[in-house]
Amino acid sequence: MKGIVFVKFNEFIEEVWGDEFWDELLSEANLASEGVYTTVATYDDEELFTLVGLVVVKKGISAKDAQFAFGKWVFKELYNLAPPGAHDFKDVFEFLHAVQDFIHVEVKKLNPDALLPEFEFLSETPNVLTFKYLSPRKLCYFCEGIIHGLAEHTGQDIKVSQPECEHEAGEQCVIEVEKV
Ligand code: HEM
Structure with a gap:
């Protein structure tokens, strides 16, 4: 994954649990990069999974909650990096279409090695x-x-669920977003 994800994960951990906790994670994780992340480089996805795994063990939270919390926190950071035109969408559904049709497409053009999901x-x-x-x-x-970070940004109340999920014995992940 792109360095931006790692740099932001570092900031997230330090904001929530402090600099010492980040240092503790690095000293136990034994990472090839040694955790010295820069936004321009690309790092092995496994490094992120190792760090999340350590947070899970040390803080007694589930991997699901850890990933969710980081995602909600990181939206505003991604938004600040978004390509021109991405700031015109005021509705969660419109924005989600824009991510697939335009925002991630532009991200990929600028960073051909970015690994992005398809919706x-x-x-x-x-x-x-x-x-x-x-x-x-x-x-x-x-x-x-x-998606929750996005809804906070647009000021909409939503519920997000997965009628089917690969982590829950499903064949694929289906995400349902409901405006409430
Ligand atoms: C606000 C504008 C956005 C920008 C600029 C942006 C950009 C990016 C970037 C740079 C990455 C990392 C790619 C890599 O490491 O190789 C990424 C990953 C990702 N993005 Fe976005 N993104 C945006 C909005 C969203 C939204 C709203 C969603 C949710 C629906 C989303 C879902 C994801 C997911 C799940 C990943 C992780 C990679 C994966 O699942 O395979 N992004 N995005």
Whole structure:
């Protein structure tokens, strides 16, 4: 994954649990990069999974909650990096379409080595949007968190659920976003 994700994960951990906790994670994780992350480089996905795994053990939270919390926190950071035109969308559903049709496309053009999920939209009513989250990285809980961060940004109340999830014996991840 791109260094930006690691740099932001570092900031997230330090903001929530402090600099010493980040140092503690690095001293136990034994990472090839030694945790000296820069936004321009790319790092092995496994490093992120190792760090999340250590947070889970040390803080007694589930991997799901850890990924979700990071996703919710990181939305505003991604938003600040978003390509011109991405700031015009005021609605969660419109924004989610824009991520698939335009925002992640632009991100990929600027960073050809970025690894991004695909969203396959399945159905949409005025209040409920359903899509498949497709990614070999299986970060659907991170994705749920980002969607909550997005809704906080647009000022909309939403519920996010997964009628089917690869982590819950499903064949794929289907994310349902409901405006409440
Ligand atoms: C605000 C504008 C956004 C920008 C600029 C952006 C950009 C990015 C970048 C740079 C990455 C890392 C790629 C890599 O490490 O190789 C990423 C990953 C990801 N993005 Fe976005 N993103 C945005 C919005 C969203 C939204 C709203 C969602 C949720 C629906 C989302 C879902 C994800 C997920 C789940 C990943 C992790 C990779 C994966 O699942 O395979 N992004 N995005």
